Amino acid sequence: MSKPAFLRRRLVPSLRHPARVVVLAFAVATLIGTALLMLPMATESGAGTDPIAALFTVVSAICVTGLVVVDTPTHWSIFGEVVVLALIQVGGFGIMTLASLLTLLVSRRLGLRMQLTAQAETKTLGLGDVRTVVGGVIVVSLVVEAVTAVFLGLRFLIGYGESPARAAYLGIFHAVSAFNNAGFALYTDSMVGFAADPWICLPILFAVIVGGLGFPVIFELVRRRNRKRWSLHTRITVPVYFGLLALGTLAVLVLEWGNTLGKLDVHHKLLAGVFHGVMPRTAGFNSLDVGAMHSSTLLINDVLMFIGGGSAGTAGGIKVTTFALLGFVILAEIRGEPTVHVMNRRLTDQVQRQALTVALLGVGAVMAGTITLLSISPFPLDDVLFETTSAFGTVGMSTGITAQLPAAGQLVLIALMFIGRLGPITLASALALRDRARRYELPEERPVVG
Amino acid sequence: MSKPAFLRRRLVPSLRHPARVVVLAFAVATLIGTALLMLPMATESGAGTDPIAALFTVVSAICVTGLVVVDTPTHWSIFGEVVVLALIQVGGFGIMTLASLLTLLVSRRLGLRMQLTAQAETKTLGLGDVRTVVGGVIVVSLVVEAVTAVFLGLRFLIGYGESPARAAYLGIFHAVSAFNNAGFALYTDSMVGFAADPWICLPILFAVIVGGLGFPVIFELVRRRNRKRWSLHTRITVPVYFGLLALGTLAVLVLEWGNTLGKLDVHHKLLAGVFHGVMPRTAGFNSLDVGAMHSSTLLINDVLMFIGGGSAGTAGGIKVTTFALLGFVILAEIRGEPTVHVMNRRLTDQVQRQALTVALLGVGAVMAGTITLLSISPFPLDDVLFETTSAFGTVGMSTGITAQLPAAGQLVLIALMFIGRLGPITLASALALRDRARRYELPEERPVVG
Ligand SMILES: [K+]
Ligand SMILES: [K+]
Numbered sequence: 001m002s003k004p005a006f007l008r009r010r011l012v013p014s015l016r017h018p019a020r021v022v023v024l025a026f027a028v029a030t031l032i033g034t035a036l037l038m039l040p041m042a043t044e045s046g047a048g049t050d051p052i053a054a055l056f057t058v059v060s061a062i063c064v065t066g067l068v069v070v071d072t073p074t075h076w077s078i079f080g081e082v083v084v085l086a087l088i089q090v091g092g093f094g095i096m097t098l099a100s101l102l103t104l105l106v107s108r109r110l111g112l113r114m115q116l117t118a119q120a121e122t123k124t125l126g127l128g129d130v131r132t133v134v135g136g137v138i139v140v141s142l143v144v145e146a147v148t149a150v151f152l153g154l155r156f157l158i159g160y161g162e163s164p165a166r167a168a169y170l171g172i173f174h175a176v177s178a179f180n181n182a183g184f185a186l187y188t189d190s191m192v193g194f195a196a197d198p199w200i201c202l203p204i205l206f207a208v209i210v211g212g213l214g215f216p217v218i219f220e221l222v223r224r225r226n227r228k229r230w231s232l233h234t235r236i237t238v239p240v241y242f243g244l245l246a247l248g249t250l251a252v253l254v255l256e257w258g259n260t261l262g263k264l265d266v267h268h269k270l271l272a273g274v275f276h277g278v279m280p281r282t283a284g285f286n287s288l289d290v291g292a293m294h295s296s297t298l299l300i301n302d303v304l305m306f307i308g309g310g311s312a313g314t315a316g317g318i319k320v321t322t323f324a325l326l327g328f329v330i331l332a333e334i335r336g337e338p339t340v341h342v343m344n345r346r347l348t349d350q351v352q353r354q355a356l357t358v359a360l361l362g363v364g365a366v367m368a369g370t371i372t373l374l375s376i377s378p379f380p381l382d383d384v385l386f387e388t389t390s391a392f393g394t395v396g397m398s399t400g401i402t403a404q405l406p407a408a409g410q411l412v413l414i415a416l417m418f419i420g421r422l423g424p425i426t427l428a429s430a431l432a433l434r435d436r437a438r439r440y441e442l443p444e445e446r447p448v449v450g
Numbered sequence: 451m452s453k454p455a456f457l458r459r460r461l462v463p464s465l466r467h468p469a470r471v472v473v474l475a476f477a478v479a480t481l482i483g484t485a486l487l488m489l490p491m492a493t494e495s496g497a498g499t500d501p502i503a504a505l506f507t508v509v510s511a512i513c514v515t516g517l518v519v520v521d522t523p524t525h526w527s528i529f530g531e532v533v534v535l536a537l538i539q540v541g542g543f544g545i546m547t548l549a550s551l552l553t554l555l556v557s558r559r560l561g562l563r564m565q566l567t568a569q570a571e572t573k574t575l576g577l578g579d580v581r582t583v584v585g586g587v588i589v590v591s592l593v594v595e596a597v598t599a600v601f602l603g604l605r606f607l608i609g610y611g612e613s614p615a616r617a618a619y620l621g622i623f624h625a626v627s628a629f630n631n632a633g634f635a636l637y638t639d640s641m642v643g644f645a646a647d648p649w650i651c652l653p654i655l656f657a658v659i660v661g662g663l664g665f666p667v668i669f670e671l672v673r674r675r676n677r678k679r680w681s682l683h684t685r686i687t688v689p690v691y692f693g694l695l696a697l698g699t700l701a702v703l704v705l706e707w708g709n710t711l712g713k714l715d716v717h718h719k720l721l722a723g724v725f726h727g728v729m730p731r732t733a734g735f736n737s738l739d740v741g742a743m744h745s746s747t748l749l750i751n752d753v754l755m756f757i758g759g760g761s762a763g764t765a766g767g768i769k770v771t772t773f774a775l776l777g778f779v780i781l782a783e784i785r786g787e788p789t790v791h792v793m794n795r796r797l798t799d800q801v802q803r804q805a806l807t808v809a810l811l812g813v814g815a816v817m818a819g820t821i822t823l824l825s826i827s828p829f830p831l832d833d834v835l836f837e838t839t840s841a842f843g844t845v846g847m848s849t850g851i852t853a854q855l856p857a858a859g860q861l862v863l864i865a866l867m868f869i870g871r872l873g874p875i876t877l878a879s880a881l882a883l884r885d886r887a888r889r890y891e892l893p894e895e896r897p898v899v900g
Pocket of ligand 1: 064
């Protein structure tokens with residue numbers, strides 16, 4: 001299929017510089033959102049919102065994080081809440097679409113590509129690709145959000161005696177928030193009130209897990225039932241994603257059994273354990289009191305939140321593939337193998353370096369943010385590291401210190417949310433799209449390692 | 451120079467499996483040391499020491515760490531202290547020698563090699579190499595320790611009115627402890643009593659810095675005045691080592707100016723600042739109350755302690771070259787360069803993977819230890835992370851929780867000290883000595899990163 005030249009010209013240049021496009025789009029949306037949320041009508045009281053709180057809320061929504069400095073249900077009016085919801089949807093849709101398109105540009109065979117007309121290695125996208133991705137993301141988003149909203153809405157209607165309109169609103173809000181891994185809730189204590197209600201928790205878990213897997217994986221799972229035809233990306237993402245989920249669940253159950261899980265029945269303990277096993281990947285609702293959790297639970301969550309979910313989805317973090325690739329590199333090194341092999345495929349040195357760069361820059365960002373917050377706030381490392389990892393991983397869980405941080409601290413979190421949401425994607429894609437060759441080679445020399 | 455076959459045969463097999471030799475030697479020394487320290491005569495009171503406390507002290511000494519569960523001056527008799535000192539000397543000498551020899555085996559041109567007869571790429575060591583290294587380490591150790599001991603001894607004699615014998619003992623003990631970056635002190639509060647005394651602090655700093663640079667660097671600095679003839683290893687180590695030292699000093703001065711530095715004059719503040727800027731690389735004395743330091747200071751120290759000092763020296767951590775190499779890899783990635791170049795030399799993919807492996811396994815070890823300690827002790831993350839990093843980096847500074855940890859926690863620290871001291875060296879060398887080739891190559895495929 002040949003495309004008209006004007007279409008190709010319009011699409012290609014912008015996607016040639018994905019970092020700029022993405023950052024610019026997010027900046028514009030942030031400005032509009034902040035202006036809207038600063039309107040008096042956006043607040044319940046009509047008193048308006050100060051710029052930093054409005055900016056924080058907008059960045060948190062558009063980066064689908066869920067950290068808040070004002071209480072969502074009591075501070076914002078319905079208008080304010082709808083603005084937040086729109087920002088979540090725009091942010092989630094934007095990232096899924098752009099990241100999926102960039103993935104297509106970068107990847108030689110990520111499944112999707114094979115569905116389409118072969119386009120060789122030219123690193124341009126045809127209109128067909130864009131249409132498939134945009135259409136696919138819209139369909140998946142709407143279907144999952146609709147199904148989740150129906151279940152939640154019915155439960156709010158029947159189980160909690162809400163009016164039909166209110167139940168529909170609550171259902172839609174939490175469904176959109178869940179699918180986009182945004183973690184905003186219309187309850188001051190998030191999902192703590194529903195910790196023992198599977199009719200609320202399970203639909204949310206469903207939406208969170210599907211959104212967090214990432215569009216390329218969802219696309220392959222839907223289109224290709226035969227596991228042997230899955231791309232390497234999907235074959236890595238699926239087991240690691242669910243492995244981390246199991247690990248998180250186990251950690252919460254073991255470490256919190258007599259603590260935050262203490263008051264619940266055994267089967268509600270299990271429900272809340274699974275709920276909090278899923279949330280670090282990186283949805284951010286909570287059905288237990290995070291601030292009362294044990295230090296060890298918090299640190300395990302820090303690790304899980306940093307790793308995050310699947311690429312090109314609504315989850316944050318450095319992504320499960322990045323984490324897994326580093327694991328494969330280490331394994332190959334320990335075995336003394338000269339090349340890194342994963343499931344009968346060879347990993348290029350380039351991909352290994354990218355994974356290293358994404359992970360270590362992430363560590364650097366979290367460390368810099370943590371040291372800054374520690375030095376300007378009275379909170380201990382447990383709380384501060386949890387807060388910065390939550391912001392970087394766009395998770396949104398908090399031990400409760402967000403609103404008490406000084407303005408400078410909230411700006412640090414805003415920066416971390418932006419870096420966490422846009423950094424790895426724009427960085428990885430910008431890196432992968434560039435292939436500058438050196439004109440000459442220098443002699444090798446090996447410094448001592450370790 | 452050709453060597454007799456029987457010499458070559460004896461040296462080569464053991465150095466072919468350096469990991470086993472090193473681990474075995476440390477295990478034997480640990481057993482002997484523990485038996486000696488459990489003798490009643492090793493204690494001041496004559497009451498003997500329980501096995502875990504004795505084992506902990508021995509591992510801490512032989513791994514030149516300096517963490518203690520019993521107070522060195524009041525618990526141990528002179529005999530006990532001399533055993534500790536001997537273990538420090540054996541541990542420091544053993545690691546410096548073995549790591550230097552392994553470095554020679556691994557490295558194609560690390561300066562030393564060029565001084566000797568050319569030995570091609572055969573990965574065997576001649577007797578000449580071994581003699582040069584062992585002799586060099588002994589000379590450097592004795593000279594630096596002697597100079598330091600003289601200065602310290604004179605100060606203890608003149609400034610503090612100690613008897614000549616006692617002053618000599620104090621001088622030798624702290625000189626050996628300082629050069630080997632061991633951090634054991636004969637004062638309950640380490641060097642806090644001497645925070646304002648440059649005649650004590652400066653000789654200790656001198657010994658610590660020289661020991662921590664690592665033997666290959668010291669050797670080159672002494673032998674080759676012309677900086678242009680330095681090996682890449684030295685050219686990386688020197689600026690990064692002193693850069694981290696400056697960074698640590700600055701951090702302590704800025705963050706502790708009104709806190710633990712509060713009571714000191716300005717020029718004593720500077721002295722203590724430099725002292726605590728040097729200690730994370732990884733000597734472990736303290737002239738300020740570490741337990742009273744700000745959370746942000748502790749976290750910066752965690753990072754610095756994890757990085758540690760120079761390779762094949764008495765310092766611990768993942769080593770400054772490992773840290774710097776990862777930085778160069780990231781820089782190359784961000785610039786989009788297909789190969790990683792450092793100071794006109796190319797880094798092989800193999801070296802990059804080794805650095806990655808050493809660093810990430812280190813992170814893994816510290817994280818696992820931290821999560822375990824958090825779950826079995828009541829201490830917050832600030833203290834626990836500082837403790838585990840201090841153990842892994844064989845630093846020996848503590849916020850004061852070591853002795854209060856349950857036995858299982860102390861065993862975790864023992865494991866971390868062993869892993870931190872032996873892990874990176876044996877791992878890196880074992881990796882570098884192995885070059886297994888694959889018989890076939892698999893097709894490439896690139897998963898999505900970030
Ligand atoms: K989130
Ligand atoms: K030490």
